[in-house]
Structures are given as structure tokens and as C-alpha cells.
Amino acid sequence: MLDADLAKLYGVPTRRLNEQVRRNADRFPEDFAFQMTNQELAILMSQNATSSRETRSHGGRRKRPPVFTEHGAIMAASVLNSPRAVQISVFVVRAFVQLREMLSSNKALARKLNELERKLTTHDHAITELIEAIRQIMTPPEPKKKRPIGFAPWGDK
Template sequence: MQIIKSIQSRIYEVRGERVMLDFDLAFLYEVETRVLNQAVKRNSKRFPDDFMFRLTAKEWEAIRSQLVLGYEDTVNPSSQFVMMNIPSNRTGKYLPYAFTEQGVAMLSGVLNSDKAISMNIAIMRAFVDVRRILIKQIDVKDKLDEIVERVGEHDIQLHHLYQAMENLIDEKVAKKSWDERERIGFKTKNK
């Protein structure tokens, strides 16, 4: 379970896709990043643009700022995953590659070590867990929207009740002032 949580912390949303970065995958597969990227380049036909793409400088900067916070929060020093050095020299043509879920699945055919196979299974499970969490959040959001709509309807009904009560009070005040008005016309003494 600790492995899945560690993997989930390495899944980012870029361009509307959930992706993992090349250096995170290399770390998990216990290979060097350049070795992973070389294997991908040797099999470039397996990795179309919707499976893998290079980050822009702006995207990389946004993710780098998240990386420091993310690893500090999620990495347990006693676990087998220790905090790695976040690449800071990745600029220009050396920007990281981002792999979508399909790209990560395709990596299993490119990297054939036992470690890569077992880690790929864990990564696929992490992607599935993330999808389940997002589906639950959508369900909760829909229910919350429904509650907000009902409360809005109740607000309208309460407003109508408040107006009706105000009208009743105004009518009572008007009747009382009518009853207590000074009478005009003939005044008789009944004593």
C-alpha cells in the first residue's frame, strides 16, 4: 500500500492528462533516466503523442514547484523509497518526458526486468485508484450541487414565508391603528 501511495504522489495532471515523469519512472524501475529514455527512443513507434510527450519549460517549472512539496509530504524515510534528487538541470532539449497511463503500460513491453514488470503492475493499480478517487469526487460534487439547489429552493420558500408574515404583521398594525384612531363626527357622553 505504501508503494501505491508513493506512486500516486508521482502522478501529475498535465494538459488534461494524468501522467508520470521519466525520472520518476526510472527511479521506480531502478534504472537511470537516460537508460529509460534510450529504450523509449529505440521503440519510438510504440509511443505516439497521446502516450508520451515532452513537457514545455512552463509545465516543467510548475511541476518542479509541486515536486518539492509533494515528496516532503509523502515520502516516509523508513520506506524503501527515499527522497530523490529532483532534476534541476532539465532545460531546453532536456526537459522531462511525461508518460500517460497508456505510455506507462507500453513501457512494460520495452523494459523487461522483473523489477520493471512488478513496478508496472503497481503503477497500473495506482492509476486505477486515482481514477476511482476522481469518480467518487464527481459523485460527491453532483450530490453537493443537488443539495445547493434544494437549499436555494428552500431559500425562496422561506423568503415567501417571511414576506407573508410581514404582510400579516403590517395588517395587524394597520387594524390596531384603525381601531385606535380618533373618531370624528358627533361625540356623546355616555356617563
């Protein structure tokens, strides 16, 4: 997020936001805020139809603006003292608390599902064994081959 967009969100002038970021530079490491490259600035200027660098009378950006990640945006809210920045900080803290509660309830649900799955696996195995035992009982045994009763003459084979 560009510094101007973030300043608008927090209800402060862009120069005030940048001033506070410079004063609290240790709170904004590279993964929180960084400078846009010259090439990115040129692309931004051409996309937004901002004034050229030669003429100062038209306004627009002439320096590379700082860009903030989501963590940098939250940190900016903590270094600014505007009412809107305070509201955003409180909102973010509440969102994280709610997220933590949701995660803990999802963990409990996942644990219960795992237990149920284990029980079903155990029950499935037991039911399969029971069905096999019933089938064995239902299947009549093969009759044994009996020797014929009586006298068999030697010549009749």
C-alpha cells in the first residue's frame, strides 16, 4: 500500500505519515515497509498520468514513495496518533483475538473428527469380522465322502 493511500485511510497528511515512519524507523524493517524502485515509480507515474519530473508547477510525485505491507500498515497505525489510526489499531487487535478464538474452536472440532474417524475404523473392522463369522455359520459344511457299505467284489474295480 502506498504512503498516500495509507495516510488517507488513517486521516493524516502524507507528510505526517512519512515523518512518523522516519522517526520510528526501527519499527519498519524491510518486510514492513520499503522504497519503490525507480522503474516502479516510472510505471506508477505513467499509469496514474501524474505530472512529468521536469515541471514542478503541475504537482504529482517526484520521489520514490514508501510502500507498506500489511504488517507495516498495522505498525503505522501504532505510531500515528490520529483518532482514525487508534480505531484501526483497536479493530486489528480485536480481529486477531477473534481469529485466535476461531482457530482454537477449529482445533477442537478437528480433534473430535479424528476421534470419530478412529472409532469408525475400529467399528468397521469389528463389523467386517462379525459378517465373515455369520457367513461361515450360514454356509453348510461339505458332506464327507463316505465309504460305501457292503461287499465289493475283487473283480469290480
